[in-house]
Amino acid sequence: MPKISCSVNNCHYWSSGNVCDASQILVTSDSMSKSQAQTVDAPMAGSISATPVNSSAETCCKTFVAKGSAQKTDDGVTRQ
Template sequence: MPNIYCSVHNCHYWKKGNVCDANEIMVTSDKMGESAPDSFDAPDHTSFKPTPASTCMDTCCKTFVDKNSQNIDKDGVMRL
């Protein structure tokens, strides 16, 4: 698995050193990220339609969940 570095420190999967500690993540377009529910995440990756982006600013991490959220377990993603 590749190393994933991330600076979003209020994410449940973030750990010290700007490391993502999720066992899998889903990166998608901002448009898809805004329209799909939080429960639609990396475990559903084969169901995502391919989504275009013009620049890195058009993409987002769909796996982000606030560390204080009540929905941490609803995306099916685990910490490593």
């Protein structure tokens, strides 16, 4: 997997050096993210419709899970 940079250090997948250690991620449009449950994540990417945007400001990462959260295994994404 390519190196993914992330500065959200309260995420379960965040690693020192601002690196995302998630086994997979889902980046989608802000509008799609707001309309879906928190549990819609990377393992479901193949069933999600395309969500075109006009700029990076309209995108978000759906793979966020707070550090220490009991929900860190809900979506099947793991730390590498």
